[in-house]
Amino acid sequence: MRSDRLLSIMLLLQTHGQLPAGTLAERLEVSVRTVMRDVEALSSAGVPVYTVRGPHGGIALLPGFRTDVTGLTTDEARALFVLLSGRAHDELGLGRAIGSALRKVMAALPASHRPDADLASRRVLIDPERWRGGPAQPAPDLAVLQEAVFGDRRLRVRYRHGGGSRPRSYTLDPYGLVNKAGVWYLVADHRGEPKLFRADRVSSAVVGDEPARRRDGLELAGLWDTLRRRIDDVPTPVPVTVSVRRDVLDRFLRVHQADLAPSAGADGFGGEGEGDGERVDVELRFRSLGAAGALLAFGPDVEVLEPVELRRVLAGRAAETAALYAARPRSEGPASGRGRGR
DSSP states (O other): OHHHHHHHHHHHHHHHSSBOHHHHHHHHTSOHHHHHHHHHHHHHTTOOEEEEOSTTOEEEEOTTOOOOOOSOOHHHHHHHTOEEOHHHHHHTTOHHHHHHHHHHHHHHSOGGGHHHHHHHHHHEEEEOOOSTTOOOOOOOOOHHHHHHHHHTEEEEEEEOOTTTOOOEEEEEEEEEEEEETTEEEEEEEETTEEEEEEGGGEEEEEEEEEEOOOOTTOOHHHHHHHHHHHHHTSOOOEEEEEEEEGGGHHHHHHHTGGGBOTTOOGGGGOOSOOOTTOEEEEEEEESSTTGGGGGGGGGGGEEEEEOHHHHHHHHHHHHHHHHHHHSOOGGGSGGGGTTTTO
């Protein structure tokens, strides 16, 4: 509608100052001629808009013509611009509407709040889609990570990868934070390469004095999309059904939390009878049969029921392990027995 377009022109000029007619036409997806007609309509309605001719000309509002939203604190303004991912808006049919709404809010904010609001829109992203149905983790303390993200500083962390590995040290250049279905991730460069770090696996973090060394032209949303695709585009997960002894069920669910099938959940394994011999069936998803080999760590407490191929793989590994331990240890070889019987 033309009234909405007229308001958008006003708000764009309030936010950015003088803009070329071509830029306005591109932003509003109309012709330059339409923009000039709209400018004439605004002027006729009493809006102090004017044009500047020449190679550096454009369209502008008289200084001081502005609408402020009063009473907002800096944190409140920042909160307005912590957004859901673009995919979520597109799926709701609101992809274009969110851009228009943000222009209106940004233009209405007091000038002192705009830098923080703009920074929040580029440094924090919410993506509500869960990976592989794993339950959400409690939110960790994000204070230090936020300090590095909003302060544009390098970050030194001790980070534990999956599988119970020992923490490792990293020096990171952060781009921002992403909330993926309740799980927070830090998007950062490590030695010039983009990486994802789960916030709840950061055991310690220190903000450095050096400025973050971000690569030119890269923003959080684009990097997140690249990193997300690396995970989403892996081959279809292998469905696995296991039988778990009830007395180790809690530990098993903690270890394989991220591998639970979408239909599974920790709340669905209760029930009476918690004797040592009772077992519970659990549905899992793994990237490959090889990745499911981690189930052997639970020994006879966890039995794979399906697929049959995985049973064969694990049976082979178990046989190799049994044969290894049935053989004489190296410490009992000829060299170690030289002093015996003397």
